[in-house]
Structure formats: structure tokens, C-alpha cells
Amino acid sequence: MPQPMMSSDEARALTQRVLAFATADETQLNLSAGWQGNTRFAGNEITTAGGTTDIRLTVTSVIGKRRASVSTNVLDDESLKRTVEQAERLARLAPEDPEHLPMPGPQQYASVNGYAAATADLTPEARALAVQKALGGVREAGGADADSLFVAGFLEASAGVGSVVANSKGLFAYHPDTSVSMSVTARTPDGTGSGYMSTGANDWAAIDPALLGRRAAEKAVASRNPQALEPGRYTVILEPRAVADFIPLLRRTFDARSTDEGRSPFSTENGGTKVGQKIADERVTLISDPTDPQLLTSPFSNDGLPNRKSVWIENGVLRDLSYSRWWAAQKGKEPTGGGGGFKMMGTDRSLEDLIAGTDRGILVTRFWYIRSLDQRTVMVTGLTRDGTFLVEGGKITRSLKNFRWNDSPLLALNRIEDIGRAERVESGLVMPALKIRDFNFTSLSDAV
Numbered sequence: 142m143p144q145p146m147m148s149s150d151e152a153r154a155l156t157q158r159v160l161a162f163a164t165a166d167e168t169q170l171n172l173s174a175g176w177q178g179n180t181r182f183a184g185n186e187i188t189t190a191g192g193t194t195d196i197r198l199t200v201t202s203v204i205g206k207r208r209a210s211v212s213t214n215v216l217d218d219e220s221l222k223r224t225v226e227q228a229e230r231l232a233r234l235a236p237e238d239p240e241h242l243p244m245p246g247p248q249q250y251a252s253v254n255g256y257a258a259a260t261a262d263l264t265p266e267a268r269a270l271a272v273q274k275a276l277g278g279v280r281e282a283g284g285a286d287a288d289s290l291f292v293a294g295f296l297e298a299s300a301g302v303g304s305v306v307a308n309s310k311g312l313f314a315y316h317p318d319t320s321v322s323m324s325v326t327a328r329t330p331d332g333t334g335s336g337y338m339s340t341g342a343n344d345w346a347a348i349d350p351a352l353l354g355r356r357a358a359e360k361a362v363a364s365r366n367p368q369a370l371e372p373g374r375y376t377v378i379l380e381p382r383a384v385a386d387f388i389p390l391l392r393r394t395f396d397a398r399s400t401d402e403g404r405s406p407f408s409t410e411n412g413g414t415k416v417g418q419k420i421a422d423e424r425v426t427l428i429s430d431p432t433d434p435q436l437l438t439s440p441f442s443n444d445g446l447p448n449r450k451s452v453w454i455e456n457g458v459l460r461d462l463s464y465s466r467w468w469a470a471q472k473g474k475e476p477t478g479g480g481g482g483f484k485m486m487g488t489d490r491s492l493e494d495l496i497a498g499t500d501r502g503i504l505v506t507r508f509w510y511i512r513s514l515d516q517r518t519v520m521v522t523g524l525t526r527d528g529t530f531l532v533e534g535g536k537i538t539r540s541l542k543n544f545r546w547n548d549s550p551l552l553a554l555n556r557i558e559d560i561g562r563a564e565r566v567e568s569g570l571v572m573p574a575l576k577i578r579d580f581n582f583t584s585l586s587d588a589v
Contacts, residue, residue, distance in 0.1 A: 146194070147174040147302050149315045155198075155216065156307035162225040165202040165232060167244045169308040171443060172198050175301015176261075180268040183293040187272055190265050202228040206241040209234070240467045246310040250447050253316065255437040257344035260319035261300035268296050271350040275325050278354025286329065286362050292354070294325040298345065306445040314441045320568040321345045325353045326527065327361035328589070334367075334540070335589040336360025337506060337527035339382060341567030343437050360506060360528035364540040369585055370531065372544060376502035376558065377580040378495050378532065384575050385566040386508040386523070388550045389483050391427070394519055395453050397462035397472070406517055406551055407459060415459050421554035423457040429481030435563070435571045436482030448478035454554075480569075487563030487573030495559050495576050497535040502576070504530040504537060508546075520549045524586050543589070544582040553577050 147155075156170050178192035201210040202225070209231035213224045263271075275294065280287040298321040306314040322341035328334065336357040340348055379387065399405045400414050407415040430450040431438045441447055444466065452460045461477070469476040496504065506528035514520040525543045532538070553575075561574030 146176065147196070152302060152305045152315050153307070153313055156305065156313065158218070159198065159200065159221050159225060160307065160309055162222045163202065163229070163309060165204050165229045167203040167309050168225070169201040169244055169306070169444070170198060171201070172196070172305035173302060175299055175303065177297070177299040178263060178265065178268065179295065179297040180265065180272060181295050182272050185276060185292045187269060190268065192265070198224070200224050200228040202232040203241070203244070204229065204232045206237040207232050207235040208238060208241070242466050242470060244308045244310050245312055245445055247312050248314065248441070248445060248447055250314060250440040251432050253431050253437055253440045255316070255318035255343045256300070257319045257346065259345040260298050260321045260343065263298040263321065263345055268298070271296055271323065274350040275323070275354035278351035279325070279327055279358040281351070282355035282358040283327070283362060287358065289330045290358060290361055291328040291330065292325065292357070294323065296323045297321070304439050304441070304443070306441060306443065308445065312445045314445050316439045316441065318439065319343050321348065322567055323348055323350060323353060325357040327357040329361055329365050331365065333589065334361045334363070334365035335527045336364060340565070342565055343568055347565070363530070363537070364528045367529070367540040367542045369542045372582045372584050374579040374581055376499060376576065376578045378492070378499060378502055378504045379575045379577065380492060380504070380506055381561070381564045381566050381572045381574050382507040383505045384485070384572040385570055386511060387553070388485060388572060389570065390511070390521060391519060391550045392483055394551070395461070395463045397464045397474070398468040400462055401472070404516070406519055407462070414462065416462060418459055419457050420459045420551070421454055421457045422557040424557060424560055425454055425457050425554050426452070426486040427454040428452050428484050428486070430484070431481045433482065433484060435565050436484060436569055438480050438482040438569045442479030446476055446478045448480040451477055451481060482569035482571070484571040485563065485573055488560050490559065490561050492561055492574045495561050495574055496532055496537065498559060499532045499535060499576065502532045503541065504532055514547065518549050519551045520547065522547045524588060526588060543586040545584045545586055546580065546582050548581045553580065
């Protein structure tokens with residue numbers, strides 16, 4: 142298996158060299174080292190391909206309650222010393238941080254293997270072959286229209302040491318990882334039909350480019366000549382991509398500080414919270430867990446704290462909130478760290494099962510251009526895109542013009558009718574298809 146461009150021993154040796162130059166009260170180092178490559182295609186051919194290899198070191202110096210950071214990618218001793226001196230000079234000029242806390246000492250971290258050889262081996266030639274397979278999938282599924290479909294997409298991969306944290310208190314954390322994502326969009330020549338598919342993972346072996354091409358082409362052909370349907374409240378079936386555009390907007394609402402200070406949908410009168418109360422359908426469970434095989438994210442945050450498993454909602458009940466180090470210290474809680482991915486638990490039901498069980502509803506491929514309307518209710522607005530269909534009698538009957546919609550992921554989780562199988566939509570994000578009643582479509586959109 143190809144190894145990360147910097148081993149744990151090499152990272153530790155570099156951080157010790159840098160810390161030896163430090164004279165501040167406390168010093169923290171954040172280091173990343175890796176490779177990133179991408180291939181873009183449009184008009185059924187590759188248009189650009191490129192890659193970068195870089196090492197980036199950020200030095201954060203603390204003097205009293207003042208702090209400042211400076212970054213560099215030049216690692217000779219003279220440059221490293223100059224970077225440290227500049228961070229310390231700026232720290233002396235910075236205002237005091239009223240929420241300053243001493244840096245943490247050594248920590249224990251969960252073992253997470255998020256590094257995949259197949260992704261690290263994704264050379265320009267391998268990416269070109271993947272594009273060829275995606276275009277082959279388009280030709281296979283496009284039928285008589287295959288040669289006239291306009292196909293575009295993007296493939297991006299990275300491999301290396303995603304994060305290293307070290308500080309003058311003896312903390313050292315090292316996590317190599319890989320990540321890859323691919324999207325395919327197919328458009329009909331008359332401009333009325335569009336299909337989109339995307340996915341992401343740590344491991345390239347989990348991605349099927351030909352399948353992405355086939356699904357995008359099928360949607361493009363099926364969505365031609367869409368018809369208008371009067372806006373209103375409808376049962377919707379959201380594919381996992383659409384769910385991933387919508388439900389994770391909830392994640393920022395789990396912040397303990399904003400909840401305690403009365404700025405969250407989970408705040409109650411007199412500084413209370415809704416922890417322990419039912420806030421969603423009893424089938425809803427949302428978690429973050431860096432060790433989950435479908436997530437495999439960094440086991441520590443940018444300040445070196447462990448990212449622990451958090452169950453935000455369990456069987457519809459609010460179970461946990463996210464605590465920063467400072468707010469946890471104020472409230473006598475354990476900090477939660479800053480990661481762990483985001484996953485909604487699913488069932489064994491397929492998307493086809495959800496469609497078959499729907500008398501009348503709207504199937505949505507994905508959402509786009511989402512904007513916030515109201516923080517307290519998590520109300521947002523957005524558009525459907527790249528394949529919106531009418532479902533009647535358990536079958537897709539025709540394509541629909543796209544809609545603008547206004548709705549809240551929190552309120553929608555109280556209107557669940559069915560949940561599908563959980564799928565990895567991108568690295569660190571796993572969502573199922575959802576069937577939701579009374580979804581609020583407010584107007585029509587001419588976009589495809």
C-alpha cells in the first residue's frame with residue numbers, strides 16, 4: 142500500500158524541531174502534508190487535469206491571553222525559526238482573548254483507518270480511465286439519445302496526512318487519510334432534460350463511475366419536456382443526495398452555547414434546553430462517530446481534542462449538544478471535539494421501495510442554492526434540480542418543472558413517512574432516502 146508522504150515519526154520530528162524555536166508561553170502546531178489531484182470533463186471529453194503536492198504548517202503562539210498564528214510551507218530551519226518569531230511577535234500585539242484556556246496536554250485517540258491505497262493510487266491515467274467508464278455508462282443507458290447527451294463532471298482525490306496537531310504541553314496527534322468524490326451531469330440536446338449523480342468515499346474502490354454515468358443519463362432522458370405542477374404541499378421522496386443537501390443543515394443547531402443562550406431551536410425559557418425531549422419522528426437517529434465504518438473521519442479536532450461519538454437525536458429524542466472547550470468548562474461538561482462526520486440511520490428499504498409505497502408524490506434528485514430564512518426554526522429555501530418527477534400509484538409517471546421550496550429540516554423530521562437505506566453520499570456524510578409529507582413547494586422554476 143502506498144504510504145502517506147509523511148510518517149508519524151517524520152511528523153513528530155518536524156514538530157519537535159519547530160517547538161525547539163518557541164519562546165512563547167504556549168505553542169501549537171497544525172500540520173498537513175499531502176497530494177490532491179483532479180480531472181474535469183465537459184462536452185463528453187476531458188478538459189483539464191491537475192494536481193498539487195504541498196506541506197502546510199501553522200504555528201499558533203500564546204503569550205498570556207494573547208494569541209496569533211502564522212503559516213508556511215518552507216521547512217528549512219531558518220524559515221521555521223522566522224515563522225515562529227513572527228507568530229510570537231504578532232501574539233504580543235493581539236488583544237487578549239477573554240475566553241482563553243490553556244492548551245490541552247497529551248490525549249488518547251480512537252484508532253481510525255481512513256487511508257485507502259486505491260485512492261492514493263488515483264493517478265491522472267487512472268482518473269482518465271474513470272471518466273471513460275462514466276461516459277461508457279452514459280452510452281449504455283442513454284439509448285438512442287446517448288450520442289447527443291452533453292456530459293460533464295468532476296473527479297477529485299486527495300491522499301496524505303490530513304491533520305497533525307502538536308503543542309508545547311506534549312500533545313501529539315497524527316491522522317493520515319484519503320478522500321475521493323466524483324459527479325456526473327448529463328443534459329439532453331434540447332436543454333429540457335438533466336440528470337445528476339455524485340458520490341464520495343475514503344476508498345476509490347467503493348465508487349462505480351459507470352453506475353454514475355448510467356444513472357445520470359437515465360435521469361436526463363426521463364426528465365425531458367417537464368410539465369408544470371401547481372406549487373403547494375406535497376409528499377416528497379428525497380433521494381440520498383437531496384437529503385444530504387437538507388438534513389445536515391441541522392448540525393449547527395446542536396451547539397450547546399447558542400442553545401444555553403437562547404439562540405437555538407432547542408432553547409427553552411429560563412436558559413433551559415430540550416435535551417431529553419422528543420423533537421422528531423421516533424424513527425430518526427442522527428450521530429457523529431469518527432470510527433463508524435461509513436464515516437472514518439479524523440479522531441481529533443484542530444486543537445488536538447478527541448472527537449468522541451455523539452448521538453444527537455436517538456429515536457426522535459434530543460440526546461446531546463456540541464460543547465467547545467470553553468463552554469464545556471463553564472458548564473462542567475466534557476468537550477465533544479469538532480468532527481466525527483454526520484450520519485442518519487436508515488433501514489433496509491430501497492429507494493424503489495419508497496416509490497412503490499407512494500400513491501402520489503414528488504421524487505427529488507437533489508437541492509441547489511439553499512439559503513437560510515430563520516435560525517430559530519431552521520427554515521431554509523432552495524430549488525430542486527437535475528431530475529424532478531411525479532409519482533402516481535407507486536410509479537414514476539412524468540417529469541416535472543423544478544420548484545422553489547421553503548421548509549425546515551427540523552420540522553420535516555417530524556413529518557417522516559418512510560426511511561430508506563443509509564448510503565455514503567460523500568466522505569464523512571451518510572444519509573438515507575426519505576419520504577416526507579407536506580413538503581412546501583412555493584413556486585415554479587424554469588431551471589433544469
